[in-house]
Amino acid sequence: MSQFVVRPSGPLLGRVPIQGAKNSALKLMAACLLAEGTSRLANVPAITDVEIMGEVLEAIGATVAKDKASEDGALLITTPAKCTPIAPYELVEKMRASVVVLGPLLARHGACRVSMPGGDDFGHRPIDIHLKALVELGVEFHTEHGYIEGRCDRLQGAKIVLDFPSHTATDNVLMAAVLAKGTTVIDNAAREPEVQDLAEMLIGMGANIEGAGTSRIIVEGVDNLRPADHATVPDRVEAATYLAALGIAGGDVSVIGARADHMTMLLDKLAGMGLDIDPFPGGIRVRFLGRLSSVDVATLPYPGVATDYKPLLVTMLSVADGVAIVSENLFTGRFRYVDELRRMGADIRTEGHHAVVRGVKRLSGAPVRAPDIRAGAALVLAGLVGDGETTIAGASHIDRGYEDFVGKLRSIGADITRDETKDLGA
Ligand code: EPU
Numbered sequence: 001m002s003q004f005v006v007r008p009s010g011p012l013l014g015r016v017p018i019q020g021a022k023n024s025a026l027k028l029m030a031a032c033l034l035a036e037g038t039s040r041l042a043n044v045p046a047i048t049d050v051e052i053m054g055e056v057l058e059a060i061g062a063t064v065a066k067d068k069a070s071e072d073g074a075l076l077i078t079t080p081a082k083c084t085p086i087a088p089y090e091l092v093e094k095m096r097a098s099v100v101v102l103g104p105l106l107a108r109h110g111a112c113r114v115s116m117p118g119g120d121d122f123g124h125r126p127i128d129i130h131l132k133a134l135v136e137l138g139v140e141f142h143t144e145h146g147y148i149e150g151r152c153d154r155l156q157g158a159k160i161v162l163d164f165p166s167h168t169a170t171d172n173v174l175m176a177a178v179l180a181k182g183t184t185v186i187d188n189a190a191r192e193p194e195v196q197d198l199a200e201m202l203i204g205m206g207a208n209i210e211g212a213g214t215s216r217i218i219v220e221g222v223d224n225l226r227p228a229d230h231a232t233v234p235d236r237v238e239a240a241t242y243l244a245a246l247g248i249a250g251g252d253v254s255v256i257g258a259r260a261d262h263m264t265m266l267l268d269k270l271a272g273m274g275l276d277i278d279p280f281p282g283g284i285r286v287r288f289l290g291r292l293s294s295v296d297v298a299t300l301p302y303p304g305v306a307t308d309y310k311p312l313l314v315t316m317l318s319v320a321d322g323v324a325i326v327s328e329n330l331f332t333g334r335f336r337y338v339d340e341l342r343r344m345g346a347d348i349r350t351e352g353h354h355a356v357v358r359g360v361k362r363l364s365g366a367p368v369r370a371p372d373i374r375a376g377a378a379l380v381l382a383g384l385v386g387d388g389e390t391t392i393a394g395a396s397h398i399d400r401g402y403e404d405f406v407g408k409l410r411s412i413g414a415d416i417t418r419d420e421t422k423d424l425g426a
Contacts, residue, residue, distance in 0.1 A: 002395040004406065006383025007365070007415040010249030011289065014412040016242045018257040018283070019045035019403045020073065020232030024194035026097045027171045028201050028232060029053045032077040033062065033104040034175060035205055035225040040067060042074040042231035045238075048400045050075075052095040056087055060101065072231070079227075083108070089115040089146060095400075099127055100168055102150065103175035106139050112150045116143060124332060129169040133160045137176055137184065157182030157221055165190040165215065165301045171198055177219040178207040186217040192302040193262040197233040204230055236262045237308045238402060239284065241377050244312035245409065246286050247275055248319060249384040253412050256283040265305050269295055269313070273320060294322030294359055299329050311337055311378035318346035319385050320359040328353045337375030340368040344386050362387055370394035373401035380405070384414060391419075 020043035030053070032039040044050055054064040054075075061083040067074035085105040092098040092115035105112035117127060131141055131148070137155040141148055157180045162169060170190035175198075177184035189195070191213055199212030205228050208220035239258035246253045247270065260267060260279030267277050267284070272295045276287040294317055299307040307330040317324045318341055328334050335350045342348060344366050347358040365388035370376025376398040383390030392398075395418060398405055406418045 002418055002420045004380050004383075004392040004395055004398070005417050005419050006380055006386070006390045006392065008387065009384045009414040009416070011251030012246050012249050012253050012412040012414060013251050015254045015256050016408050016412055018234045018239045018255055019043070021194050021197070021235040022047060022049055022237075022401045023167070023192075024197045025050055025232045026053045027100050027168070027194065027198050028228070028230060029057060029075070029077060030100040030104055031175055031198060031201060031205075032228060033057065033060065033079050033083065033101060034108055034179065034202075035227045036079055036081050037227040038076055038078040039228040040074055040076055040230075041228065042070070042072040044073050044075045044232055045235065045403045046073065047403050048396065049095055049097065052091060053098065056091045056098045056101060059086065059088055059091060060084055060105070085109045085112045087112075087114040092117055096125065097168060099130065100171050100175070102130060102134065103172035106134060106150050106152055107155055107176045107179035110152050110154070114148050116146055116148050127169070129163055129166045130172045133162060133169060133173045134176055136160050137173070137180055155180035155221075157184040157219070159185045159187070161187040162189060164188070167192050167195065170195050170217070174198060174202070174209070174212070174217060174219065177221060178202050178209065178225065179223075180219070180221040182221055184219040184221065186219070187215065189215050189217045190301060191215060193233055193236065193259070201228050201230040204228055233262075234259050237306065237374065239263065240266055240309050240312055241381070241402070242408070242412075243270060243275070243284070243286050244316055244378070245381050245384060245414065246288055247273065247292055247316045248381050249414070250289050251413070252285070252287045254283050254285040258284045260284050265303055266309055269297060269305060273316065292316055292320035292359075294320045294324040294357070296325045298327040301330070307331055307334060308374050310334065311375040312381065314338065314348065314355060314357060315341065315378040315382045317357040317359060318348060318382070319361065319363060322359055324357045326355040326357060336371045337379060340371075340379055341382060343368060344382055344390065346382075364388065365390040367391045367393065370397040373397055377402060377405070380409070380416065383416070
């Protein structure tokens, strides 16, 4: 029960370190189930979703501990010879990314019982692409009492064409295929840097994988893998959040550890809006004083502009000079936060999966509610140009994906505090 309280701020100045990527770390943790023994994962962000994935792994029989001997945010994950291949409802309901245990459990134990994830704030989110691909590797599924149960003998390599380059479906199939017998070809694979990170960790564990990061991944199955020792790739969405904060509040900020090569399309958009973007070997420096210009945005699978950036971009566009059309091409329900921005004075009209954003000079501070991780972060940024005070209820959504959000924003000059008592919402 906590909320963020934000007041007009800027210019923002200084350096912000970037955490390991949430959407990689969760899959790397699941991949530890593929090998008996203790794996070490460095640069794992201290966020709630990582804690939930830790609980999922512990329910399955692994142990998860912080590596107290080091300061690189490392986790030690110990996987026993025999696991309980069950991901219970209480955990999958909290975090749908828990479904990435399907691939490793089937590959190593020939069985899994995973609660069927429901819809969420983004709308209907099926996992049919995951299941279809795993069937092609030899799994038989049936669904009962809200659980998906899968069984197989040793998985058999196959030629798989994904209907859509789904990020987590690619992760699941990749983790299954590494222990399958023979060759698996995954066509129309997701190309996200986090998929590449997972493949690099699996290769370090002894897997044979080629083409990760392209739309065709080829896996030559092996009989066994060894435990991992791997560092998580930097979080491009967290980096984008601080770049967007700078765009909204102005200033001169370096995001340390951010990988410009993982954010090319976004950086082009931000430059088109007027930001001075200067990548350097250890990060990205961004400078800006003035008013943003509007640009149109359409979300696409990587390397397109990620849907996760969109609430940040819509918030920037809501105070930019001009009119922009924003199209959401991945999720049906991902404009819900727009009502909250409107309550702050933004001029945004939505029609199906499009939004027309007419920039206004300032927003007006108001009480708002975070509907999910990224939209919650975007509403905090809106508060940086909201006259008066903006309170963002539902801070726990933001805690799912952002390590020390308040501390990092304060360190570059944002006027933000966390209030543990006043959130009266659900
Ligand atoms: N889809 C299907 N069937 C499937 C799988 C996906 O129809 O079996 C559809 C989805 O409904 C959606 C589209 O395919 O319309 C893309 O979904 P995808 O599977 O790529 O998304 P995801 O893997 O479930 C990950 C990230 C999301 C991010 C999306 C898109 C993780 C844990 N989550 O989700 O991140 O928005 O890719 O890039 O990796 C976040 O970090 O806040 C977040 C939501």
